Amino acid sequence: MANSDESATIYEVAQRAGVSIATVSRALRGTGPVAAKTRERVLRAVEELRFTPSRLGVSLASGRHAANGIVFPDLSGPYFAEVLLGYEEVASELGRSVIVLSTRGRAAVPDLVRDLAGRVDGMVIFGQTVRDEVVAEIAASGMPLVMIARGDAVAGADVVASENTESAARLATHLLGHGYRNFALAGGHDQGDISQRWTSIGRVLAEHGITPPEPSPCEFTVDGGYALGRYLLSAHHHSGPRPDVIVCADDQVALGVILAAEERGLSIPGDVAVTGWDDIMAARHARPALTTVRQPMRDLGARAARALDELINGVRDTPSSQVIPTELVVRASCGSHPLEEA
Amino acid sequence: MANSDESATIYEVAQRAGVSIATVSRALRGTGPVAAKTRERVLRAVEELRFTPSRLGVSLASGRHAANGIVFPDLSGPYFAEVLLGYEEVASELGRSVIVLSTRGRAAVPDLVRDLAGRVDGMVIFGQTVRDEVVAEIAASGMPLVMIARGDAVAGADVVASENTESAARLATHLLGHGYRNFALAGGHDQGDISQRWTSIGRVLAEHGITPPEPSPCEFTVDGGYALGRYLLSAHHHSGPRPDVIVCADDQVALGVILAAEERGLSIPGDVAVTGWDDIMAARHARPALTTVRQPMRDLGARAARALDELINGVRDTPSSQVIPTELVVRASCGSHPLEEA
DNA sequence: CGTGAGGGTGTAAGCGCTTCCACTCATCCC
DNA sequence: GGGATGAGTGGAAGCGCTTACACCCTCACG
Known part of the structure; x- marks a missing residue:
């Protein structure tokens, strides 16, 4: 109710539940053992305070953004929209937010891409949207990368393309x-x-x-x-x-x-x-x-999202390349x- | 070169430049005085280390995400894509990233929206995408909010709509x-x-x-x-x-x-x-x-982005409502x- | 020549979380 | 019955940055 402006922090929850913040964290994330009674008290405090963990805190501490980027050369026309649709759908299912960047008409593309890289766990880049050396730089920094609609392979990145x-x-x-x-x-x-x-x-x-x-x-x-x-x-x-x-x-x-x-x-x-x-x-x-x-534009996006997820979760470390059939x-x-x- | 995996931190820059991290921060952000020579040394260190400030660090410390959200009921079809195009373009110009969320087919919409709220400085929501009470909850938490394509007003939120x-x-x-x-x-x-x-x-x-x-x-x-x-x-x-x-x-x-x-x-x-x-x-x-x-779909998105920016920067605190003309x-x-x- | 005003810089306290480590008790087994 | 075990918990150290605040030093001025 009186939850005026700023959201509650984990400290307030801990205090209200009479436990330490470590326990609150464990109770919420299910990592480590927590007594049933304690968990219940924590959950009640969370409820009462309408506590939502700060994404920044979580991300900073855990080193994960739970977010994916996608870089378009442009956002106009149905093609990109459909790819985005497929991408967002899958990413969202996998619990990841999607940050979009369109380079169309933008001057400092490398800077924008670098900034994006600082916000996500991995990203998808369309064809030749970004200069190869910048792509290489991003890939070299260890960022999981999936290229879409590209004929040739890129070192250290997955490729998802449709059959041409x-x-x-x-x-x-x-x-x-x-x-x-x-x-x-x-x-x-x-x-x-x-x-x-x-x-x-x-x-x-x-x-x-x-x-x-x-x-x-x-x-x-x-x-x-x-x-x-x-x-x-x-x-x-x-x-x-x-x-x-x-x-x-x-x-x-x-x-x-x-x-x-x-x-x-x-x-x-x-x-x-x-x-x-x-x-x-x-x-x-x-x-x-x-x-x-x-x-199959949606499928292109969907597969890219899945490939990226594999890369991020380390399910696979060797780059894969898939070609999706098309139809005359x-x-x-x-x-x-x-x-x-x- | 040997910038293997993790990106450099402000500490490494500070050490290399022989100054404290406070000075590095000041030199980079232009806040507070820094001697010309010192600044130069810092900038060189930044260059050499290919230092990019961690967004998480910046955001956590400064309390700003430099990101906007936008919630669509769906992403299929040209209408939403065009709005997104206009929105992203302006947001990007204003130095803000865009996180998209499509609620189509998703179950726990309120949770998704709350999560989004934790990632952005403000957000745009389409028409009746999200239940009114959830919108009210978000608005009440102090989050700048712009509603798009809605006939009626929403307490505490701007409205951008086209003439109907x-x-x-x-x-x-x-x-x-x-x-x-x-x-x-x-x-x-x-x-x-x-x-x-x-x-x-x-x-x-x-x-x-x-x-x-x-x-x-x-x-x-x-x-x-x-x-x-x-x-x-x-x-x-x-x-x-x-x-x-x-x-x-x-x-x-x-x-x-x-x-x-x-x-x-x-x-x-x-x-x-x-x-x-x-x-x-x-x-x-x-x-x-x-x-x-x-x-004017692009314009709808563009205006929403601008209105949101005003709200975020506190240029305006009274909700505004604008109607964009249409054409038969x-x-x-x-x-x-x-x-x-x- | 003493003094006050800044310019220039470092120290350290957060921001909100996760997680390692240490510690306390029950419980269990030989 | 004593030690090993492990569930349950708290303390505290970060994660990478911004920003008060304190400090020092150099001038300009009276």
């Missing part, structure tokens, strides 16, 4: 089956694990005697896709013919490209086919519905296909 | 202008600030001599909207005629309703008009594009309207 190479090949093969030959790739390859996709697509094209195009960089947003779409679909941007299929690095870019195509009066997939990646909600509802590769989702934006219509 | 009443009236008026008379409302009113919208729409309908329908509850997801849509559009679910317009509590529900309508072979807006709320990305790309009310976005899903086409 095979699914990209499947997508490319499918598109070739439609008869498309003049590919454009929308989205640079410096981000996350996307270069894997381009490489794989390139290989399939080469196998079919097609020279793989260079991916055109753009921001991974609808606006970014729109801008790039306008450019790719303009009649005179390069000597060759207009692409008959634009493979986009993610669904948002694809949606932007579709917008640009519509604006130019081009029909999809009649004049140009478009594909995305991720299978965000809008992909299913878009006009035309977007052919894409479904990525064929919809209208890549044209109707004999095989799919069956 | 006027925009709902505008939407209803617009739909009446289309000639629709048989309204259905999709989405219960126990969530967040949505009842404000239903009330406002009901008033407008009543003014036009139409008996306002009872909102049909459903989950605020595409699937929830789909299920409800099937029900509302089934020929025999109630005696009256099929609704000619379904006003949905949010865009996801609306997308689900559209799916259900398509499945029934109904055309939108020809057979039935559909409207959403929020203006998420998919609304713009949906087929037909969704008429909706744009809610007319697209194809409610039919073409003479006024809009001009």
